[in-house]
Amino acid sequence: MLATVASNSDKQTERLVLALRKRILNGEFSPGERLTELGLVSLLQASRTPIRLALERLANEGLLDVIPSGGFRLRSFGLADIRDAIEIRGVLEGTAVRFAAERLESAEELAQVKRLTLEATMEIPITLEGFARYLETNKRFHRELWRLAKSASLFRELEHACKIPFAAPEALVFGVADLEQSTAFIAAEQHRAIVEAIENREGARAxxxxxxxxxxxxxxxxxxxxxxxxxxxxxxxTLISNQ
Amino acid sequence: MLATVASNSDKQTERLVLALRKRILNGEFSPGERLTELGLVSLLQASRTPIRLALERLANEGLLDVIPSGGFRLRSFGLADIRDAIEIRGVLEGTAVRFAAERLESAEELAQVKRLTLEATMEIPITLEGFARYLETNKRFHRELWRLAKSASLFRELEHACKIPFAAPEALVFGVADLEQSTAFIAAEQHRAIVEAIENREGARAxxxxxxxxxxxxxxxxxxxxxxxxxxxxxxxTLISNQ
DNA sequence: GTAGCCAACATTGCATGCAATGCTACAGTG
DNA sequence: CACTGTAGCATTGCATGCAATGTTGGCTAC
Known part of the structure; x- marks a missing residue:
């Protein structure tokens, strides 16, 4: 038995994907920087094989670029890339709620989203320690919308699109009290309206x-x-370059 | 030097991805079937390492499912899955042409799509040997639309979405003369209208x-x-199960 | 001084062995 | 007859060595 704490999963590769993604999103590498397998061996305490696999996965998440001659480098995101990624997520979520409206069979299916809408609203006087909980509720609300679309294909694409930094709905609802509070109220109203539209089978509105x-x-x-x-x-x- | 024809690339993995995808889309495996690394070693004349890598890639293309306990199996597609995948592609291409309309700087940028529109139209009296050429032109037209969106993020998502069998625009324009001919005329008119909308910056219409x-x-x-x-x-x- | 070439080094791609784990089939028992 | 336990087998996950290729830095020639 090795000394590594197999906390997340008993699979090295899983652990490495999480660890690497965390470090990348933490800004521990600079955009464009090459990530060599050997360099990560010492950093992550793992052998080259699972590291290579983890790099491969992060590459088709869109976090890394493939170097044509071999290897990977940290992708450099322009502001435009992130804006587009967010808009794409919006388009796909729009499709999800349209599907949800078109495919709704009974209003009872909406019980869960309604509960989550309410829950998030009541969490809005956001305290510092309640912040993470609000984010979590928000995330669960969005996931529930995805589920209501009843489409495995769409779910897949949504998950894929949300791997881009700051594209996910739960990203970037950060800790500036003023903006946060008012934003949360606006978001709550939008959530309510979306659910209402689904319930009324108003696909286009949703x-x-x-x-x-x-x-x-x-x-x-x-x-x-x-x-x-x-x-x-x-x-x-710091992942986002100015231009 | 081995006997294998290193035609596509000098990388084993690339070759394997192509070979495997081809075999899968050729119906050489049944839905749900497990693809073992060792079994593919003899079939594809390669070692386990690149095979594993190829399987990994096909898995996040969406062709294979990951077995939780390890390994991969051929994903089983329902008709609904494919229909949704096509609709998702439509939604993303819709976004692409909307972007194209919104971001068009000069009408000259449309020279290439216009040329391709014309080319495809002239190929419409489709002969058997001209069929592949028509498909190719059609594909290039769509790719050109993607390019006009001027969005790397969107391009990525489109490529990803089109990996699902029969979701790509060039898929399934098959060889039944009657349907084909009339469909091609309809498609040509739609292509023309899309380009026109982009040129007029009519994003919603596009x-x-x-x-x-x-x-x-x-x-x-x-x-x-x-x-x-x-x-x-x-x-x-045969990849598509009846229900 | 600059451009181009060459050699040493860094890095990946691939092959393969080993250990661990999950799966299957069979036998034994209630 | 059904169910459970177990032993053997199939299969993957990981480690590591080797060869091939790309890269970098210095040196030479013009």
């Missing part, structure tokens, strides 16, 4: 609402990039 | 048109599934 809803992430992103304070609190922002 | 355009693939798919004759010519159809 789609439009979900697209607009994703704009919250975009505004937050742009705000964060302008704020020095937030840049310190979100080290991953 | 998006709606592209979505509708993807329905051609859906109709073709459903027709193919009803036709015994086509089932023989398209062995990959």
């Amino acid at each position: 789609e439009a609402l979900a697209r607009e809803h994703s704009r919250i992430s975009r505004r937050n992103l742009e705000f964060a990039l302008r704020s020095k304070e937030l840049s310190n609190r979100l080290p991953g922002l | 998006e709606a048109l592209a979505r509708e355009h993807s329905r051609i693939s859906r109709r073709n798919l459903e027709f193919a599934l009803r036709s015994k004759e086509l089932s023989n010519r398209l062995p990959g159809l």
Whole structure:
């Protein structure tokens, strides 16, 4: 038995994917930097084979670029890339809620989203320690919307699209009290409207609402990039090159 | 030097991905079947390491499912899955042409799509040997639309979404003369309209048109599934389970 | 001084052995 | 007859060695 704490899973590769992703999003590498297998061996306490596999996975998550002659480098994201990724997520979520509206069989299927809407709303007087819980509730709400679309294909694409840094709905609802509070109220109203639209089988309305809803992430992103304070609190922002 | 024809690339893994994908889409495996590394060693004349890598890639293309206890199995597609995949492609292409309309700087950027539109139209009296050329032109037209969106993120997602069998725009424009001919005329008109919309910066119209355009693939798919004759010519159809 | 070439080094791609784990089939027991 | 336990087998996960290829830095020639 080795000394490594097999906490996440008993698979090395899983552990490495998580560890590497965390480090990348933590800004521990610079954009464009080559990640060599041997260099990671000492850093992550693992052998080359699982490391290579982890790199492969992160590459088709979109975090790494494949170097044509072999190996991987940290992808460099422009602001435009992230904005587009968020908009794509909005488009896909729009499709999800449209599907949900089109495919709804009974209003009872909406019990869970409604519960989560309410829950998130009641968490809105956001305290510092309640912040993580709010994020979690928000994430679960969105996942539940995805589920209601009743489409494995769409679910897959949504998961794929949300791997891009800051593209996921739960990303970037950060810790600036003022902005956060008002944003949370707006988000809650949008959530309510989306669910209402689904319930009424108003597919087009639901789609439009979900697209607009994703704009919250975009505004937050742009705000964060302008704020020095937030840049310190979100080290991953260094992944985004200015131009 | 080994006897294998290193035609595609000098990388084993690349070759294996292509070879395996081809065999899968050729219906050489049954849905749900487990693909063992050792079994593929003898079939593909390669060692386990690159085979594992190829399996990994096909898995996140969506062709294979990961078995929780290890290994991969051929994913089983329902008809609904493919229909959704086509619709998702339509949604993403809709976004692409909307972006293209919104981001168009000069009408000259459209020279290439216009050329391709014309080219495809002139190829429409489709002969048997011209069929592949028509497909190729069609594919290039769509790729050119993707390019005009000027979004690396969106391009990535489109490529990802089109890896699902029969989801790509060039899939399933098959060889039944009657249907084919009339379908090609309809497609050509839709292509023309999409380009026109982009040129006029009518983003919403372009998006709606592209979505509708993807329905051609859906109709073709459903027709193919009803036709015994086509089932023989398209062995990959066996990938789609009836329910 | 600059451009181009060459050699040493760094890094990956691939092959293969080994250990661990899951799976299957069979036998024994209630 | 059904169910459970177990032993053997099939299969993957990981480690590591080797060969091939790319890369870098210095040296030479112009």
